[in-house]
Amino acid sequence: MRGFKTKYEKQSAAITTVIGIVILFLLFFFVTLDPDDIPVEYGMEVNFGTTDFGSGNKQPKQKIRQAPTPKISEPEKVEETKPQEEAKPSEPAKAAETTKAENVLTQEQEEAIAIKKAEEAKKIAEAAERKAKADAERKEREEAERKERERLAAIAKAKAEQDAKKKKLDALLGGVTDSDGTDSGSEGDDNQAGDKGKESGDPNASGYYGKAGNGRGGNYQLGGRAPLSRPKPEYICNEEGVVVVQISVNRSGKVISATPGARGTTNSASCLLDKAKAAALKTKWESDSSAPDKQVGKIIYNFKLTE
DSSP states (O other): OOOOOHHHHHHHHHHHHHHHHHHHHHHHHHHHGGGGGGGOOOOOOOOOOOOSSSOSSSOOSSOOOOOOOOOOOOOOOOOOOOOOOOOOOHHHHHHHHHHHHHHHHHHHHHHHHHHHHHHHHHHHHHHHHHHHHHHHHHHHHHHHHHHHHHHHHHHHHHHHHHHHHHHHHHHHOTTTTOOOSSOOOOOOSSOSBBBOOOSOTTTTOOOSSSSSSOOSTTEEEEEEEOEEEEEOOOOOOOOOOEEEEEEEEESSEEEEEEESSSTOOOOOHHHHHHHHHHHHHHHEEEOOOTOSSEEEEEEEEEEEOOO
C-alpha cells in the first residue's frame, strides 16, 4: 500500500473513511430493527446517489470515484499581542528620581547664579577700570594745565620784573622824557646808574679813563693806559685759540685781579685759561693818579700751535 503523497489525497482518504463508517452504522441500524417496527412511509422514491450533484443518463450501481473536495482551511487566528504595560516604578524609585531631578534643578540654578555673579563682577571691574582711566586722564590734563599756568606765570613774572627794572633805570636816568638821548641802559664800574665813558670813545672799549682814542698796546686794553711789561703765557698743552682775560688795575698800574674766559674767548681749555691768568697778573701798567682804585680792562692772548 502506497502512502499519500499530497495533502488532497490525505483529505480524500479521511472523507472516504468517515463515509464508510456512516454506511456501516446505517446498515447495522436497519439490520437490527424489526421490520414490523419500521414505520411505513409514504412518499416519493429518491434516486440512489452519493453526491448532491450529478449529470448524465448512466446510473452507477456503486459509489463512484470523485475528486476530493478541497478543504478550505480556516485562517489561523492571530492572537493580538497587547503591549506590555510599562512597569510602574516603586515608591522608593519615584522618590529617588524626584531627588535626582531636584538635584539637577538645584545644580542648574547654582550654575546660573554663579554665571550671573561672574557677569556682575566683570561689569563692576570694567566700570572701575573706566573710572580709573578717566581719573588718570583728568589728573594728567590738570597737571598739564597747571604746568602751562606756571609757565605763563613765570613768563609774566619775568616780563614784569624786566619792565620794573627798566622803569627803575629810566627813573634813575631821569626818565626817557627828561633825557635828550634816544636809548636806555646803564654801563660802568660805579654804583650809580649811567653810561660811563666819553662821547668820543668806543662803545666796545673796556676803559673808562684817559684820553679818547683807539688805545695802545693792541691786545692790551685799559682805557688810555699802556702796559709797561708784557709777559707771555707758558704754552704747555696741545690746544689753540683765543683767551680773553678781564683785569682790574689800581692807580699804580698793578693788576690786582684777573678772570680768564671773558667774552670773546674761543677755547676754554683749563691749561690755556690758567696760563693766561698767570701772565695777566704779572703784567705791569702805567700809573694814573686820576684813575679809580680798580680800573677794568682786558688782555687778549692768542694761542697758536707751531709746526
